[in-house]
Amino acid sequence: MEKIIYYGHATLGIDVDGILSIIDPFFEGNPSTTVRAKDVAPKNLLITHGHGDHFGDTMEIYAEHKPKVISNAEIITYLQRKGFENTHAQHIGGSFDHGFAKVKFTLAVHGSRLEDGSDGGNPVGLLLTLPSGKKIYAAGDTGLFGDMRLIGEEGIDVALLPIGDNYTMGPDDALRAVKLLQPKIVIPIHYNTWPILAQDPYAWAERVSAETNTKPIVLAPGESLTL
16 A cells, blocks of 8 residues: 655655655644654655755654665765764665655755754755656655656656745646646645745645646645555
């Protein structure tokens, strides 16, 4: 069984036959979730960039469970200096088969500096090819960019796109992203966590339905989609 779990904000779980991988593990201080870092036991952590609402609880979860941490080379170097041993560095355009998925790093238009001022390298999106062959594109924090069309040529089953505006794409650009990517399903993320990210995901979903052939699915925090 393969499923996507939406924990809230931009924190996602990918469960492949009971093996849990978490993208951007932000639980403590996340007002959109009731799940705490102590409640999860992932085998893998995937970090798209260094900002606190994405790097999140990486240190605490690693101390407890020692998952493999997958991120860009700069973040992995930062973690290795802090004693992390179970790590894997990649960079934009590169892919690697981690077992639960083949993970390819894609462009993301954003920042990545860590909270202590350390270099967080370039932000990334994630293109995951699951054992079934289904492809998930988790865009991470990003603005709209034209090469989303190239990512879409991979054949996307599910796209997870930010719609919150201010720090990332807003609803208008996220709709344009859907048109470039042409995924079978799109799930909005990174909205309503704080007032500055206030959006109506259902109104956005109606626009997606009206203007594209993509099926929008709005997941409340804690809900999941079985693929």
